[in-house]
Amino acid sequence: MSRYVAAGSVQRVHLLASQIAAATGGTLHGPDVQVDSAGIDSRAARPGQLFVPIVAARDGHDYIAAAVEAGAVAYLTDRAPDPTVGATAIEVADTAFALADLGREARRRLPDRVVGVTGSVGKTSTKDLLAGVLETTFATAASEKSFNNELGLPLTLLGAPDDTEAVVLEMGARGVGHIQLLCEIASPTVGVLTRVEGVHLEMFGTLEDVARAKGELVESLPPDGLAVLNADHAVVAAMDTRTRAQVLTYGLAPEAHVRAENIELDDQLRASFDLLTPWGTARVALGARGEHQVPNALAAAAAGGGLGVPVDAIAAGLAGARLSGLRMELSTTDGGVTVINDAYNANPTSMAAALDSLARLQARRRFAVLGTMAELGVEGPAAHRGVAERANELGITVIAVDERAYGDGVTHVDGVDGAVEALGELAEGDAVLVKGSRVAALERVAQALS
Numbered sequence: 347m348s349r350y351v352a353a354g355s356v357q358r359v360h361l362l363a364s365q366i367a368a369a370t371g372g373t374l375h376g377p378d379v380q381v382d383s384a385g386i387d388s389r390a391a392r393p394g395q396l397f398v399p400i401v402a403a404r405d406g407h408d409y410i411a412a413a414v415e416a417g418a419v420a421y422l423t424d425r426a427p428d429p430t431v432g433a434t435a436i437e438v439a440d441t442a443f444a445l446a447d448l449g450r451e452a453r454r455r456l457p458d459r460v461v462g463v464t465g466s467v468g469k470t471s472t473k474d475l476l477a478g479v480l481e482t483t484f485a486t487a488a489s490e491k492s493f494n495n496e497l498g499l500p501l502t503l504l505g506a507p508d509d510t511e512a513v514v515l516e517m518g519a520r521g522v523g524h525i526q527l528l529c530e531i532a533s534p535t536v537g538v539l540t541r542v543e544g545v546h547l548e549m550f551g552t553l554e555d556v557a558r559a560k561g562e563l564v565e566s567l568p569p570d571g572l573a574v575l576n577a578d579h580a581v582v583a584a585m586d587t588r589t590r591a592q593v594l595t596y597g598l599a600p601e602a603h604v605r606a607e608n609i610e611l612d613d614q615l616r617a618s619f620d621l622l623t624p625w626g627t628a629r630v631a632l633g634a635r636g637e638h639q640v641p642n643a644l645a646a647a648a649a650g651g652g653l654g655v656p657v658d659a660i661a662a663g664l665a666g667a668r669l670s671g672l673r674m675e676l677s678t679t680d681g682g683v684t685v686i687n688d689a690y691n692a693n694p695t696s697m698a699a700a701l702d703s704l705a706r707l708q709a710r711r712r713f714a715v716l717g718t719m720a721e722l723g724v725e726g727p728a729a730h731r732g733v734a735e736r737a738n739e740l741g742i743t744v745i746a747v748d749e750r751a752y753g754d755g756v757t758h759v760d761g762v763d764g765a766v767e768a769l770g771e772l773a774e775g776d777a778v779l780v781k782g783s784r785v786a787a788l789e790r791v792a793q794a795l796s
Contacts, residue, residue: 449500465540478667682774717782
């Protein structure tokens with residue numbers, strides 16, 4: 347059965363309020379209503395939903411009434427329910443912990459094709475590619491966008507339709523122990539690791555800590571599970587000693603179980619290659635752009651093949667996979683200017699890949715509008731200078747937006763308007779890459795150019 351559903355896009359939960367109270371150790375106040383979805387954003391609340399107020403920068407309890415007005419029939423709360431709200435309440439000790447408990451309850455209702463995907467870079471694209479592969483053969487649910495933490499992951503499990511046969515879960519981490527927590531909720535049977543890089547060091551501390559945290563995924567797998575490891579990345583390949591599960595490797599290395607040969611890139615930056623697997627071979631033409639997507643596609647192929655997807659279906663799934671937005675989106679303006687919008691996030695590895703892709707384009711002039719690379723800690727200044735040096739070697743003109751760490755030799759500007767002004771009068775044949783960490787929101791530059 348072929349179907350791919352992103353978390354939150356369908357109603358699914360079908361739980362009575364009394365069942366929610368039992369799963370969370372809560373106390374039921376009001377009628378025993380049935381809920382058919384769950385959410386944490388009152389602005390997206392809908393009829394039949396369970397609203398889960400999260401206490402963070404804002405207190406979600408302040409928005410319970412708004413969620414109920416929008417149609418939520420029940421809500422969690424860690425304080426005495428307000429009788430004037432007019433909906434069933436489940437009083438719990440902590441709403442975030444209760445959401446995790448509901449994720450565990452949802453997982454118990456799902457089959458044992460639950461895949462966790464993690465890594466310093468490439469995990470969202472790998473998740474999307476794997477969802478495309480699995481949906482050729484199984485009814486598949488997957489994390490929406492980058493819903494990869496202790497809130498997004500339970501919502502993904504709760505959002506999986508009743509007939510789901512496979513689930514793909516992106517797993518992010520802010521430190522050691524976070525992926526272990528996600529695995530305790532999701533009980534994955536397949537774990538995919540992309541790469542371990544020096545990103546988010548401001549939170550992790552060292553590269554060794556990053557590796558320790560990411561490896562928690564394969565440590566959690568059961569003996570009859572499957573660990574999918576990057577053979578081209580020594581730190582990841584070495585994690586075969588940290589798991590009881592069967593191991594499949596992928597990459598360009600000749601010893602990889604799943605590998606690519608004869609890679610070609612078309613004029614739209616879409617890669618094609620020969621896919622070699624233990625289950626046969628096929629020619630793959632990716633819809634995703636950039637040669638750096640080939641390893642992500644191989645990871646998806648390995649996990650899909652390990653779960654029984656035929657090799658021809660793997661190739662078809664990789665070709666038709668729908669990638670999350672703001673990742674190597676290529677467009678051409680009315681004036682013939684090529685714009686690459688890769689503004690979702692940035693780190694030294696993904697910056698290098700994006701610059702290399704820009705350099706591969708046939709273009710009269712090449713510009714890179716770059717924002718900050720956040721959360722690099724003490725490595726940040728050197729990493730930014732390294733990106734600027736790589737761009738210079740490739741003949742790319744850099745316009746740095748609100749980030750002085752790129753150093754001398756680049757054009758420094760303030761804000762989106764400054765970037766557009768610095769680009770000047772673009773002409774047919776010019777190419778512009780827009781990239782930065784999420785906090786920079788540089789997709790606004792791409793929108794302005796379009």
